[in-house]
Amino acid sequence: MNSSPQTVLPVASGLDVHKSFVVAVIKSTSNQGTVNTVKKRFSTFRADLEDLRDWLLQNDCHHVCMESTGKYWIPVYNVLESAMNEVRVCNPKWLSLEKGEKDDNKDAARICDLYRNGMTKSSYIPNKQIRTLRELTRLRQKYVQQRTSDHNRLINCLTVSNYKLDMVFSNVRRRSAFLIINLILSGEPYTDEDILKCVSSRCKAPR
Structure with a gap:
């Protein structure tokens, strides 16, 4: 039994x-x-x-x-x-x-x-300290992945609009590329000189 x-x-x-x-x-x-x-x-x-x-x-x-x-x-x-x-x-x-x-x-x-x-x-x-650290690292990973996704989406938008900034700049999120994108999106007429003015003197992109 x-x-x-x-x-x-x-x-x-x-x-x-x-x-x-x-x-x-x-x-x-x-x-x-x-x-x-x-x-x-x-x-x-x-x-x-x-x-x-x-x-x-x-x-x-x-x-x-x-x-x-x-x-x-x-x-x-x-x-x-x-x-x-x-x-x-x-x-x-x-x-x-x-x-x-x-x-x-x-x-x-x-x-x-x-x-x-x-x-x-x-x-x-895990203990509370490890749980807190885990939440922070997972949150950071999520933000990094989101930033990468936004970066790829930006490049795709530029590509389909016939702007090949990613072929000129290694990172289209840097200041020079950012200024050029703002210039393009402003809707105002611009010249090649206006674009060159946006490029930093320290930029390695061909001028």
């Missing part, structure tokens, strides 16, 4: 995280072996997440588990991280939640049971 799972954590909480709210279930085992359950629902606004943190601490709960649902878990994790002994984030496929009609309270309780019984696998979450 299969034995029941052994409780690893006497007090723990399971969170069912959604975009606009979080359902929290705390289960604790008393000295007599009885399991006490309390549950509460919170909004995902910052102040309400802080209320969630305080509520967990008031119930002597320092271990929390939740699913990595989209990006919704991140604000919850950020608020609870420094106050809890562990905030475990799990891939939904590792939790094996029961199929059928969606029930937030049952899902949170199920997460709590699996976590308390040592049946969850934690996803790797």
Whole structure:
């Protein structure tokens, strides 16, 4: 006969995280072996997440588990991280939640049971400093890619308009090329001398 799972954590909480709210279930085992359950629902606004943190601490709960649902878990994790002994984030496929009609309270309780019984696998979450650095580097990469895309679009526009600046300048974003482009777009008549005046004396382009 299969034995029941052994409780690893006497007090723990399971969170069912959604975009606009979080359902929290705390289960604790008393000295007599009885399991006490309390549950509460919170909004995902910052102040309400802080209320969630305080509520967990008031119930002597320092271990929390939740699913990595989209990006919704991140604000919850950020608020609870420094106050809890562990905030475990799990891939939904590792939790094996029961199929059928969606029930937030049952899902949170199920997460709590699996976590308390040592049946969850934690996803790797880097520390706050690394997460911040990662966001900055990814943002920089995005800006660099966007700048490259805009540069290519500019060259294409010049090419289809019969302006071969990219064959004269190594970088059409430099000052000399920029002045020539502004001169062309001004709509005013211009001469070859006007164009040459835009070219810096330090420019290596043929004059």
